[in-house]
Amino acid sequence: MTKPRRWLAPTLGLIVLGLAAVAAADARPGGGHSYSGGSHSSGGGFGGGSRSSGSSWSSSSSSRGSYSSGSSGHADPMATLIGLGVVVFFVFPLKFYLEQQRSERFDSSPSPMPPPQPARRPQRVYAAIRNHDPEFSAVLFEDFVFALYARAHAARHDPAAMAALAPYVSEGSRTALLRRGEVKIHGVVIGRMQVEHVRIDQRIAVEIAFESNYTADLPEGPQGYYIHETWTLERALDVRSKPPEAVMNFQCPACGAPYQRTDQGACSHCGKKVEDGRFDWTVTFVRLRDQQTRPPALTGDVEEVGTGFPTVFDPEIHNQHAALIREDPGATGPHIERRLHDIYTTLNEAWTARDLKPIRPHVSDALHNYLAYWIDAYRNQGLKNVLKDMEISRMQIVKLVRDRHFDALTVRFWASGFDYTTDMTGRRVSGSSSSKRAYSEYWTLIRGAKVRGAPRDPVTCPSCGAPLDRVSMAGTCEYCSAHLTRGEFDWVLSKIEQDEAYTG
Numbered sequence: 001m002t003k004p005r006r007w008l009a010p011t012l013g014l015i016v017l018g019l020a021a022v023a024a025a026d027a028r029p030g031g032g033h034s035y036s037g038g039s040h041s042s043g044g045g046f047g048g049g050s051r052s053s054g055s056s057w058s059s060s061s062s063s064r065g066s067y068s069s070g071s072s073g074h075a076d077p078m079a080t081l082i083g084l085g086v087v088v089f090f091v092f093p094l095k096f097y098l099e100q101q102r103s104e105r106f107d108s109s110p111s112p113m114p115p116p117q118p119a120r121r122p123q124r125v126y127a128a129i130r131n132h133d134p135e136f137s138a139v140l141f142e143d144f145v146f147a148l149y150a151r152a153h154a155a156r157h158d159p160a161a162m163a164a165l166a167p168y169v170s171e172g173s174r175t176a177l178l179r180r181g182e183v184k185i186h187g188v189v190i191g192r193m194q195v196e197h198v199r200i201d202q203r204i205a206v207e208i209a210f211e212s213n214y215t216a217d218l219p220e221g222p223q224g225y226y227i228h229e230t231w232t233l234e235r236a237l238d239v240r241s242k243p244p245e246a247v248m249n250f251q252c253p254a255c256g257a258p259y260q261r262t263d264q265g266a267c268s269h270c271g272k273k274v275e276d277g278r279f280d281w282t283v284t285f286v287r288l289r290d291q292q293t294r295p296p297a298l299t300g301d302v303e304e305v306g307t308g309f310p311t312v313f314d315p316e317i318h319n320q321h322a323a324l325i326r327e328d329p330g331a332t333g334p335h336i337e338r339r340l341h342d343i344y345t346t347l348n349e350a351w352t353a354r355d356l357k358p359i360r361p362h363v364s365d366a367l368h369n370y371l372a373y374w375i376d377a378y379r380n381q382g383l384k385n386v387l388k389d390m391e392i393s394r395m396q397i398v399k400l401v402r403d404r405h406f407d408a409l410t411v412r413f414w415a416s417g418f419d420y421t422t423d424m425t426g427r428r429v430s431g432s433s434s435s436k437r438a439y440s441e442y443w444t445l446i447r448g449a450k451v452r453g454a455p456r457d458p459v460t461c462p463s464c465g466a467p468l469d470r471v472s473m474a475g476t477c478e479y480c481s482a483h484l485t486r487g488e489f490d491w492v493l494s495k496i497e498q499d500e501a502y503t504g
Contacts, residue, residue, distance in 0.1 A: 028387065028439075028498065029371055031349045041445070061172065077092065080278040103266065115178060125195045129204055130403065135241040137405040141445055142193065144281065145233065146366045147202055147248045150188040152283070153214055157182045166261050167253050167274045169283045173231075176286050186376045187215040189373040196230070201299035203277065205234045205284075213294065213373075226294035242280070244405055244486060253279035297385055304439045306500030311412050312442075314399040314504060318497075321400055323408045324407065330454035337395055339455035339491045340411055340443065347457065347493070348387040348417075354379055360471045362458065364446065364494040366476075367486070389436070390417030398442070399504065406446050411498070414440045442502040444495035447487040462489035 060147075107257060132134045135427075152169055155161035162174050169177070192211040199205040211228050252259045255270035266273045276282060314320070324331045343362045350359040354375050360368060392415045399410035416438040420431025431437070456462045463482035470478040475485030485492055 028385075028441075029374075030348055050154060076181060079103045083287075099226065103318070125198060128198055128200055129206075131239055132200070132204065132237060135243075135404060137241065137244075138248045138404040139243055139402045139403075139408055140241065141281075143364075144247050146190055146251070147195065148281075148283070149190060149210065149212070149231070153185045153188050154175055157184045160410060162257055163261060164252065165268075166265075167282065168250060168280065170276065170285075170405070171288045173283045180288070184217040185214050185219070187373055189213045189214070189370055196396060203234050203237055205232055205233045206281075209289075224294050225286065226290075226292045228290040230285075230287045230289060233281045233285050235279075235281045239277070239279060259388075266420045271482070276474055298378060298381055298385070304437065305438045306416070306498060307438060308473060309397055309499055310457055311398060311504055313396075317397065317399055320402070321397055321409075324400060324402070328452045331407075333397060334395060335410065335454045336411065336491070339445065340395060340413065340459075342455070342458040343393060343443075343445075343491075343493050344390070344392060344413075344415070348390045351385065352387050352497070353373070354384060357469075357471070359473065361461075361468045361474070361477075362492055364485055364492055365475055367494055367496070368473075383429070384424070385420055385421045386418070386431075386433075387435075388418040390415060390419075397488045399444075402449065405449055407449055409491070410442055410444045410495075412440060412442050412502075414438070440499045440500065442495075442497040444492060444497070445487075445491040446492045446494045448489075451487065 003105055052455035067208050076130065085184075102468055109475060123195070125135065126138045126141070129408070131318075134226045148165075148168055148338035152165060152173075155165060159178060162169070162178060188212055192209070195206060196209050196210045197205075197207040199207075207230060209228070209230050211226070213224060213226055216223050216225060233432075242253075246256070249256070252267040252269060252274055253258060254267060254272040254274045257267070257269035259274075262271075264273075265275055272279075274280075277284070321331075343359075343501040346362060347359045350356050351371070356368065358373055363371070392413050395411050397409065397413050399408075401408045403406050416436045418431075418433055418435075419435050419437045420428050459478045460466065461479060461482065461486070463477060464480035468477070471484065472478055474483075476483050482488070
């Protein structure tokens with residue numbers, strides 16, 4: 001469960017871009033999935049990401065053009081000399097440098113919290129929207145975008161299904177997606193979602209960059225793809241956000257009925273024209289930046305990176321967390337740490353067993369879908385990623401975002417354990433079963449804004465007290481029908497981001 005090194009010496013960047021092409025990686029939940037086409041690390045993740053995923057992205061040949069040695073099979077002598085020079089003068093010194101940095105930077109012993117560091121990008125990209133719409137929630141918006149993105153791609157082979165998304169995807173965007181090919185798309189997983197620009201005038205426009213994977217059912221068989229694209233979503237300035245329970249129903253945004261479009265472009269039930277962002281967010285522009293065939297890469301040994309990087313704090317975290325504790329003493333550091341430990345242990349055990357049922361009540365819907373994609377990838381390749389004796393050594397609360405619907409708390413933690421991948425015979429194919437791997441990650445937990453109290457028993461339903469052994473894929477307790485995975489009762493994990501990619 002490794003992830004490609006983030007290269008630390010800027011002067012070696014051009015060389016590294018070429019060398020990164022050979023890196024593949026094992027994967028913890030939410031990290032180290034070397035499956036994109038870029039030579040950079042993912043930023044937002046969300047897992048997804050969950051909404052964020054925090055997955056690492058390795059470089060590979062692009063379908064948009066790459067250097068090739070030709071088909072003659074004869075090596076170019078000059079290229080060989082250049083390659084030897086790179087190895088002798090750059091690769092060996094760089095390898096020594098990175099190993100030295102790794103040994104010097106990681107310290108698993110507790111240490112006092114350093115002063116807050118400024119974030120590497122603006123913290124409050126959604127603040128301007130909230131000024132016009134007090135009901136706006138970043139958590140709900142990103143859930144909506146993730147779900148819409150998956151639905152739109154899944155509808156690419158079916159013009160009728162695409163037409164049903166007319167209130168949320170403009171005619172030009174629907175046409176552009178349909179033109180990419182009438183093949184069935186499934187298993188859509190977003191590895192990175194980054195808000196790049198917000199514009200507010202008579203409308204609100206949000207430009208978002210995606211890096212994602214999906215599977216296409218081609219005539220010759222299933223084929224995995226990596227894509228990098230940009231979408232723009234817009235809505236009228238006076239639109240107010242829907243409540244959590246209505247965010248992702250994708251019905252008519254005016255009346256809530258199943259949407260059927262009339263010839264005049266109106267809803268057949270309420271007669272209102274609901275397209276072009278009049279009642280909800282609408283995709284007004286899509287642009288494909290890159291597309292590559294890419295099966296998931298699940299084996300390979302690549303060093304951790306970022307474990308020793310300075311922690312990225314929100315400059316307001318101390319004041320914000322103190323305010324939350326005044327409202328809810330159950331949100332103190334020790335309580336948050338206990339909840340984090342419970343989720344961490346359950347997730348690692350579920351991941352190793354390739355059975356996500358035990359972790360389902362404790363992760364958001366989008367993150368569960370992301371984890372399920374990778375569990376299926378391991379299963380389909382006859383592999384199992386084993387996490388053994390995983391322990392958290394310390395943690396730091398780094399960010400808290402609050403709105404009318406959710407509290408979102410980001411924690412950085414340091415951990416170590418045995419991390420290796422085996423085939424179905426139990427033979428180890430990567431990683432180490434004798435040497436522990438140390439790493440750190442940023443996890444974001446969400447909880448309903450009105451929920452109070454210390455973390456609850458992680459093995460019983462917080463609503464009815466029944467065992468958490470029957471939770472549906474939709475995140476509902478099958479004993480009492482209570483929904484659990486939007487933080488209605490306790491903190492749930494919604495995002496995993498890697499330390500070399502996290503920007504605040």
